[in-house]
Amino acid sequence: MPQLSVIVYGPNAQGHLTELLDxxxxxxxxxxxxxxxAVGEWAREAAEGxxxxxxxxxxxxGTGDAAARSAGAARATGRWLHFVHAKDSLPAGAPRLIAERTAELDAADAHATAGAAGAAVDVLLLDHVATTWQTAATPSRDGRLLAAVGREGLTLDAAADLLRLTPLLGNRALRVGFWRAHEEQLTTDDEPQAAQAALLHAGRVACLNQVAYEHRELRPESLPPRxxxxxxxxxxxxxxLLAPVKDRRAARAVLYDLMMRxxxxxxxxxxxxxxxxxxxxxxxxxxxxxxxPENHERPAGVEGVRHALLEEGAYTKYRAFQAANRTRRAAKKAVRTRKKQVGAKLRDQQYHRALSRPVDPNLAVFDAYWERGVACNPAAIAAKLAELAPHIHQVWTVSxxxxxxxxxxxxxxxxGTRRYWxxxxxxxYLTSNVNFPNAVVKRPDAIHLQTHHGTPLKRMGLDQMEHxxxxxxxxxxxxxARIDKWDYSVSANSHSTRMWERAYPARYTSxxxxxxxxxxFYTSDAETVRAARARLGIAPGKTAVLYAPTHRDYEAGFTPRLDLAELTDRLGEDTVLLVRAHYFYGGAASPLSGLRRSGRIIDVSSYDPVEELxxxxxxxxxDYSSIMFDYANLDRPIVVYADDWETYRTTRGVYFDLMAEHPGQVARTQEELTEIFASGAWRDESAAKARAAFRRRFCEFDDGRAAERVVRRVFLGxxxxxxxxxxxxxxxxxxPTPEEATA
Structure with missing residues (x-):
């Protein structure tokens, strides 16, 4: 029999279950x-891993939390239970802390006076930290209270202030016999009620003044509305909660304070x-x-006035009191903000006047990469929209x-122009692969379509807070505030869908x-492939390798990761290197100058569209660029050059281990990269097998008709x-591959 059964329960909310189990x-x-x-398929898949x-x-x-807890506890064989919600986390070593403390309590109980009623400790209270969508691991206020109680087991009536601890099941462990005796009273989807009920029914409680739980509060705007x-x-x-403690003076007083608050x-x-x-x-x-309770004293100050008006049932008086407070606060705020609002900007006036006009049902705005031009997912959607709904006028925002x-x-x-606003x-319709300016107002009749511009390997959105x-x-x-304006979010695969829900928690439809x-990648024919190579100047019969590294957030500028001259020389005369980066050496002495003139290195850093490359x-x-997920659709060889994977993973944060789930071959040094091409490993059977698994996971919804589906769903309803x-x-x-296109 193990000392502790950790019961993880619930759906894999925003992908946090995987981290917890890891x-x-x-x-x-x-x-x-x-x-x-595990509630639902995604949770089951994560757990079975x-x-x-x-x-x-x-x-x-759809199974509720209470039913999930009971189902997990029914399979438990431990002496104590610790319920951990799938969205939450456990600090390193937390189960060991709990197991050791509960074993200590068991040993003490074994030496207690034989036959003493309620001698056993039923509930162990723990400290915790809190994480939200904006903050990480904030210490709770519970630690002082836990420390003040000490380590000895005692009845709740002797320490009723313990009811003031944050009401979570995760910050308390329950003796298995106690759980089974009171399971009916503790089985409710209202976790705070279950947490408090556990204390009220316990014979004795004990404390562990150490952090052994991390409670994660999900953003309300990402959850179904109440x-x-x-x-x-x-x-x-x-x-x-108050009904059973009517005659327990100390507990009743604390619960009443909590209720009024x-x-x-x-x-x-x-x-x-x-x-x-x-x-x-x-x-x-x-x-x-x-x-x-009898002789109850209201708190002092404004809070006491609120309590008195509530007890009196004076709704009108309470509202008047609120209004007076709001007026006082508003006056102070007005003084602070007036300095910032001297002279309203003409742009704002024009924009707000325009907002009073009706929404034009046949007007669509498109934006890509912060006003760069016609590109990426918005461009593909716009092209299909022109075909299926030519009556909708398209306007692009361009610098x-x-x-x-x-x-x-x-x-x-x-x-910035008047027509822009x-x-x-x-x-x-407002479509973008990034975001429109913060000042853009989300009108009820308007539809905001977020297309994104890649599949996330690196951490995005709120997940960047820790990096x-x-x-x-x-x-x-x-x-x-920006993501709350989204109505729709486009996704290429289930991984992206889940990570977007986690990184951008809001109520949009995926x-x-x-x-x-x-x-x-599915609609192009052999002529299209030949024409793309001709525009780039790739001679027939040459092998073209596209090198497209990503940006490093921890570097001030771009650092060359490969010696391109040496690499090109080792790859041989029949290989052309297409380089999408901005670090070519200048000057006549550069070893790259001759290679560029010979056509063996082609700078495609500014070439659009990238799909043509x-x-x-x-x-x-x-290395870690999202281009690998798009290129995998072509089912052509991919080599990952990851010379700084550990640094990148630590500083940028990633959603999965690319070294274990790569799309072909992996090189950690330039010598390894050269050998992969020299030996033919870049396109051998093992590379093809890895690529096939990668395509199944990350090219899940890409089939050549994505733009049509988006247009029909969003623009045609x-x-x-x-x-x-x-x-x-x-x-x-x-x-077709270039080889097939020239056959």
């Missing part, structure tokens, strides 16, 4: 078992509809009077310096339709089930 696997404990009550050490209990999608009436459940929770905060802090607010206030007032590079006849607006204000070298002062509050820019190349060499289905990967035919 951390448990990294610090195994012989005296603990891990049981995963850690079997057989982990016991997996698969549960249907109905206003759901706030009534808060009153029911407190009354349910929660009721006042909810009423004051949430903008409830008037009818709901009145009913909430009425029920809260009744509860405040019904459960008020002044890039306007001259637009295809002839492209209607466009330059940022008027167009953004009145367009029905300051990557974030570099990123305004996360502004980021959240379009698992594929990346429109990758359609060309992919069609022209026989193989790709990259067609239902999901009427869209062209995704073609299975084994039935797709990529564009």
């Amino acid at each position: 951390s448990l696997e990294a610090h195994p404990l012989s005296d603990a078992e891990v049981i995963v009550a 850690h079997a057989p050490e982990t016991v997996v209990v698969p549960l249907p999608e 109905a206003p009436e759901d706030r009534f459940a808060l009153i029911e929770r407190h009354e349910t 929660d009721l006042v905060r909810t009423f004051a802090g949430e903008n409830l509809p008037d009818a709901v607010a009145r009913e909430f206030f009425r029920r809260a007032s009744l509860a405040a009077v019904r459960w008020r 002044k310096q890039n306007a001259a590079l637009l295809p002839p006849g492209t209607d466009h607006v330059v940022p 008027e167009t953004l204000a009145t367009a029905k 300051p070298a990557a974030a570099k002062g990123l305004d996360f509050a502004a980021l959240l 379009l698992d339709h594929g990346y429109p820019r990758n359609d060309v 992919c069609l022209a190349a026989d193989a790709l060499v990259t 067609e239902p999901e089930d009427s869209l062209p289905p995704v073609i299975p990967i084994e039935e797709r035919t990529p564009a």
Whole structure:
């Protein structure tokens, strides 16, 4: 019998379950078992990746937390249970701390007076840290209270202030016999209620004044919205907890304080509809009077006034009191902000005047890479939109310096101009692969389509908070405000869908339709491939290798990672290197000068579209660039050159181990890279096998009809089930290779 059963339960919310199980696997404990009550397929898949050490209990999608906890506990064989939600985490060594402390309690209980009622400790309380979508591992306020109680087991009535601890099941471990005796009272989807009930039913409790849990609060805007009436459940929770302790003076006093605090905060802090607010206030007032302990003293100051008005049931007086406070605060804020608002900008005036006009249902705005021009997923969507819905007028946002590079006849607006803001204000559709400016208002009738511009290997969005070298002062509050405007988010594979939900937590609809820019990899023919190579100057019969490294956030500039002259020389006369980077050596003495003149190195750093480079190349060499996910659609060889993988993984953060899940061959030094090509390993059977697995995972929805699906779903409003289905990967035919195109 293990000392501790760690019961992980719930759905794989925003992908956090994998990290939790990885951390448990990294610090195994012989005296603990891990049981995963996995809700839904994604959680089951993540959990089964850690079997057989982990016991997996698969549960249907939608199973509630209480039912999941019970299902996991039913399989437990340990003496103590620790319930850990799948979205949360455990600090390194936490299970060992809990196991050792509970073993100590068991030993003490074994020496207790025989037959003493309630002698055993039933609940062990733990300290924790809190993580939100904006902060990481913030210490709780519970530590002082836990330290003040000490290590001896005692009854709750002797330390009723323990009820003030954050009400989580994760910051308490339960003796298995206690759980089974009180499972019915603890089985509720309301976790705070279950956590408090565990304390109220315990014979004795003990404390561990060390952090052994990490509670993660998901962004509310990424979760299904609650109905206003759901706030009534808060009153029911407190009354349910207060009922059994009517005669337990100390516990009742603490629970009453907690109830009043929660009721006042909810009423004051949430903008409830008037009818709901009145009913909430009425029920809260009744509860405040019904459960008020004898000789109870209200808090001093403003909080005491609020309590008095609530007990009195004086809804109108309370609202007047709130209004007076708001007026006072608003006056102070106005004084602070007036200095910043001297002289309203003409742009703002024009934009806000335009917002009063009706939304034009036949106007669509497109943007790519911060006004760079017609490119990427927006370009592919725009092309398909012109074909399927030519009545919708398209306007591109393009910087002044890039306007001259637009295809002839492209209607466009330059940022900052009057027409720019008027167009953004009145367009029905706003499509971008990055984000529109913060000042853009999301109108109820407008649709914002976020296409992204790659599959994430590196950490993105809110996940960058833990990697300051990557974030570099990123305004996360502004980021959240931007993503809240999204209606749709385009995805190329399930991995991206899940990581976008995690990195950009909001209520948009994920379009698992594929990346429109990758359609060309399935719709191009041999003539298209030959024409792309001809435009680049690649002579017939030559092997073209595209080298496309990514940017390093931890480097001030671009650092050459390869000696291109030596590499080109080793690859031989029949190989052409297409280099998409900005670090060519200058001067006549450069060894690259002759290679450039001979056509053996071609600078494609500014060449667009990048999809054409992919069609022209026989193989790709990259490091951590998302181009590998797109190029994999072509089913051509890919070599990863990862000379600084450990540094990149640590400083930038990654979502999976590319060294273990690569798309072909991996080189860690230039010598290894050269040998991969010299030996033919770049296109051998093992490389093809790795590439096939990579394609199945990351080219999941890319089949040549992604743009059509997006246009029909977003711009034409067609239902999901009427869209062209995704073609299975084994039935797709990529564009011919350069060798096939010249055969």
